[in-house]
Amino acid sequence: MSIAKLRSETAAIHSKLEKSLNLFQKVDNLESYKAHLRHYHHWLSPLEKSLNAIASTLPIGWKNRQRSALLEKDLSFLSVLPLVTTKNFKIQTPHTVPQCLGVLYTLEGSTLGGQFIYKHFSEKLNLNKDKGLTFYYGRGLVTGKLWKEFLQVLDHHIKDHPADTEEICHAARLTFEDVETALCAK
Numbered sequence: 152m153s154i155a156k157l158r159s160e161t162a163a164i165h166s167k168l169e170k171s172l173n174l175f176q177k178v179d180n181l182e183s184y185k186a187h188l189r190h191y192h193h194w195l196s197p198l199e200k201s202l203n204a205i206a207s208t209l210p211i212g213w214k215n216r217q218r219s220a221l222l223e224k225d226l227s228f229l230s231v232l233p234l235v236t237t238k239n240f241k242i243q244t245p246h247t248v249p250q251c252l253g254v255l256y257t258l259e260g261s262t263l264g265g266q267f268i269y270k271h272f273s274e275k276l277n278l279n280k281d282k283g284l285t286f287y288y289g290r291g292l293v294t295g296k297l298w299k300e301f302l303q304v305l306d307h308h309i310k311d312h313p314a315d316t317e318e319i320c321h322a323a324r325l326t327f328e329d330v331e332t333a334l335c336a337k
């Protein structure tokens with residue numbers, strides 16, 4: 152299986168996520184944007200921590216790819232506290248390199264859509280990369296470059312370990328399901 156297959160196997164779940172998230176309709180003012188960021192942070196922060204052990208062994212520069220601190224910056228700018236709830240969202244704890252790569256595929260890919268979301272919210276909410284929209288600005292102009300570099304690492308792994316591909320794909324799909332549950336939560 153190649154990256155193209157991974158892409159095609161997650162295309163439907165990405166469309167489903169976009170539809171159920173209905174982000175541009177549901178998040179149309181500052182209050183709903185704040186709630187959205189709190190949910191995102193509540194899910195992404197523990198997930199990134201759970202990736203640390205394995206992701207830091209991969210040649211991807213994991214430290215600089217983590218984004219929950221960007222969400223914290225936005226929450227702080229908007230004067231909102233991170234969400235504290237007893238209802239914890241499901242997160243994966245990868246135990247193997249292929250599981251970690253699958254989760255990372257979904258997280259890293261989300262930086263691409265993030266560029267469109269940044270443009271939309273910067274116009275709609277009058278925020279910018281230094282003011283409340285740091286997370287969606289993400290890697291800005293180097294988004295594509297970092298994505299390609301990640302895909303190269305993924306591609307090498309798949310070529311060297313073709314038997315891992317189903318595990319990668321499964322973890323990527325589970326991550327889409329988890330993010331949908333977390334971001335669509337009321």
Ligand code: HEM
Pocket residue numbers: 158165168169172173174175256257258259260261262263264265267268327330
């Ligand atoms: C309403 C919310 C979203 C929109 C509008 C959106 C939109 C997009 C768009 C337009 C692309 C293609 C960008 C390009 O090729 O330059 C993309 C790619 C991607 N998005 Fe999203 N996205 C959203 C949410 C998410 C979320 C929450 C995740 C996962 C956490 C995600 C994961 C991905 C992945 C993995 C890719 C890369 C697919 C590939 O080319 O291999 N997206 N998204």
